[in-house]
Amino acid sequence: MFILGMKESLQYSVSLPFLFVSDLELLVGSSYNGTLPLTWTGxxxxxxxxxxxxxxxALSLCFSFLRHEINAHTCLDVVSFAxxxxxxxxxxxxxxxxxxxxQEVACTSKFKxxxxxxxxxxxxxTSLCVPSELVVFRAVVLWIQEKPNPRLNMAEELMKTVQFSLMTFKEFKEVQSHxxxxxxxxxELYDRIYEDFYYNDSRPQNQCRIYLPKESLVLIGGDQIxxxxxxxxxxxxIWFGNSVRSLGGINKEIEWRRLGEMPESPRFSHEVAVLSGQLYIFGGKNYYxxxxxxxxxxxxxxxxxSWERLCEMQEKRSSFSVIVLNGQLHAVGGYCEPHYLDTVERYCPTKNSWSFTRPLDVPLGGxxxxxxxGQIFISGGQNxxxxxxxxxxxxxxxxxxxxLAxxxxxxxxxxMETLGEHLYVAGGITTNDNRTVVDQLACEMYSPATNCWTPFTSLQVPHVGAASAVLEGKFYLLGGYSQxxxxxxxxxxxxxxxxxxxxNIGQMPGPNNEIRACVLCLPHHLRI
Structure with a gap:
């Protein structure tokens, strides 16, 4: 206020109404220690x-708190403040x-x-994320019933946002009984909704609710038989998932769009990583x-x-793994005909160079x-x-x-993907009691805190050599094949x-085994 050229810098005295001494003490203290003890209360x-x-x-610290600590009960207050x-x-x-x-926000008192x-x-x-149209209907009804006299006048306009035709018969029964x-x-509004649900055969066959995730699933390369x-x-x-379309009931599908092509040769059994919003593609092979x-x-x-060719890895690799750690990329193990590899090399983006680090205890691929x-966890593979x-x-x-266990x-x-406090493992192959290689349908998750494994819902079909990624807190498993x-x-x-x-949220757009996936923030013009 006093050094940035504001009018107060020229005044003999400045009135600061509603200023509490305790709040001013916090701000003065933060100028010395760089911290603020922030809570939702103040x-x-x-x-x-x-x-x-x-x-x-102090303002930067406040904004950081509001962005990172936001929850269903406070988000509408943040909207009003902003x-x-x-x-x-x-x-x-x-x-x-x-x-x-x-869905969670609509259950809070402030939503009303x-x-x-x-x-x-x-x-x-199109950023509205709901598991079903019933969630939208319940939210609309809850809002109207909070102040029915003035809000009933808006019922028709609000009910138009509910796509009743996408509901199951069970869901629509709840609508009818409300x-x-x-x-x-x-x-009159109820009669129109009822007739449209049961008797309207002229509505578009491709009617759906379109949801645009903030980031996009991206598929790179791959093999197809x-x-x-x-x-x-x-x-x-290279394909990207532009939207998720709810088609009715529990049916959903990803709308895929083609992003472009990788430079030079096609490839599979490669690796990808994202660092600073940019996509890196490593190694792989174009035949056997x-x-x-x-x-x-x-x-x-x-x-x-735009594409840029970077310094090559020091070893050729397929069926390996790449992780991002502390702003650097680590290529771990892999296979290079006829040997499995125990080497690990680290890429420094600022120097555009690779250097070997300590090798694995055993050669690994897959x-x-x-x-x-801040730690690197490695699961399974073949020796x-x-x-x-x-x-x-x-x-x-x-x-x-x-x-570990x-x-x-x-x-x-x-x-394998990280979700919350666990690492989730799904798909792949295993060996049975006869040492025969078979599809692995069982899934399990690892807790680093307790060093133990717990099973979770098994797959219904094989996903060997599939791609995976985490988008908006959900584990995506894409493609694969049956061994x-x-x-x-x-x-x-x-x-x-x-x-x-x-x-199940639809089909792959093309190649679907030994493919790789990541999550990228893509320019707006590609998403329209």
């Missing part, structure tokens, strides 16, 4: 004072939270006080011979739509490595004898390996830890 008062005094360091002070980025983040956590214009904005948004229809003012099992097709294609394995590395910038809380392993261990680039069964060519009959698994599954179920 965050808005401190933020308002920081705005009034134009104290940017709107009142015209803080566009904070309002966008808060609006986004409301829409993507709508939403202005009608704001409610309609949320209900008509007490809101007892009001005679809604009789022909229907007669006589030929293979290896791809350079010793000369068909790559060491090349490419980087794709989605904002510039394993998965993931970074979790030099092509035996599947049940191991789980921590790898440190300087100190080497520390073995093993999985219940050996596993390789599987997927036992060589057939492709051309479906996308999504695991929700809340209901502990796998959900």
């Amino acid at each position: 965050i808005f008062e401190i933020a308002c004072l920081s705005i009034q005094l134009q104290y940017q360091p 709107e009142a002070y015209n803080i566009a980025q904070l309002q966008e983040a808060a609006d986004d939270f409301v829409q993507r956590q709508f 006080d939403l202005p009608a214009k704001q409610l309609l904005k949320y209900l008509n948004s 007490s809101i229809w007892c009001n005679h003012r809604l009789t 022909s229907e007669d099992l006589c030929s293979r097709s290896i791809s350079r294609d 011979g010793s000369g068909d394995i790559f060491s090349s590395v490419y980087r794709y910038d989605p904002l510039q739509n 394993h998965v490595a993931k970074a979790f809380k 030099s004898d092509q035996l599947c392993l049940a191991s789980m261990f921590l790898y440190h680039p300087e100190r080497g390996s520390t073995y 093993s999985m219940s069964k050996p596993r390789a060519h599987h997927c 036992e009959d060589c057939s492709d698994t051309n479906m996308v599954l999504r695991y929700d830890t809340n209901n502990q179920k796998w959900e």
Whole structure:
């Protein structure tokens, strides 16, 4: 206030109404220690004072708290605060939270006080994330019944945001039995909704609710076998999931769009990673011979739509794993005809160079490595004898390996992702009691806190060599094949830890085995 050229800097005295000494003490203290003891009880008062005094360091801490600690009970307060002070980025983040956590937000008391214009904005948004149309209907009814006299006039406009035709008969029975229809003012509206659900055969066949995730699933490369099992097709294609479409009942599908092609050769059994919003592609192979394995590395910038060839890995690798840790990329193990590899090398983006780190205890291929809380966890894989392993261990680039509790069964060519406080493992192959390689349908999750494994919902079909990613807190399993009959698994599954179920959300757009996936934030013009 006094050093940034504001008018108060020229005044002899400055009036600061509604300023509490305790709040001013907090701000003065933060200028010395760089911290603020923020809680939801006083965050808005401190933020308002920081705005009034134009104290940017404290304001930055307040905004950081509001973005990272936002929840279903506070998000609408954050929206109101950001709107009142015209803080566009904070309002966008808060609006986004409301829409993507709508089911939970709609159950809070503050939801009932939403202005009608704001409610309609949320209900008509393609960022509205709901598991079914019944959630939208319940929210609309709850809002109307809070103040029925003035709000019943908006019932027709609000009910238009509910796509009743996408409901199951069971869901629509709940709609029919709701007490809101007892009001005679809604009789005509109810009749139209009823007739449209049961008797309207003219509505569009492709009617759906479209949901646009903030980020996109991206599929890179991969292999595909022909229907007669006589030929293979290896791809350079890159696809992204633009939207998730709810088609009715529990039926959903991803709308895939083609993003482009990888440079040079098509590839499979490669690896990908995302660092600083850019896509990295490593190694892999374009056929099954010793000369068909790559060491090349490419980087794709989605904002510039440009590719850059980077320094090659020091070894050719396929069926390996790459993780991002502390701003660097680690390529772990893999296979290079005719040997499995125990080497690990680290890429430094600022120097564009690779250097070897401590090797693995044993050569590994078909394993998965993931970074979790600053540590590298490695599960399963095959050794030099092509035996599947049940191991789980921590790898440190300087100190080497520390073995943890093993999985219940050996596993390789599987997927592993971090969700919350666990690492979830699904798909792949295993060996039975006769040492025969078979599909692995059982799934299990690992708790680093307790060093133990727990089973979770099994797969219904094989997913060997599938891709995986985590988008908006859900585990996506994409494609794969069956080791036992060589057939492709051309479906996308999504695991929700809340209901502990796998959900089928459509088909793969093209190649679907030994493919890789990641999550990228893509430019707006690609998503329209």
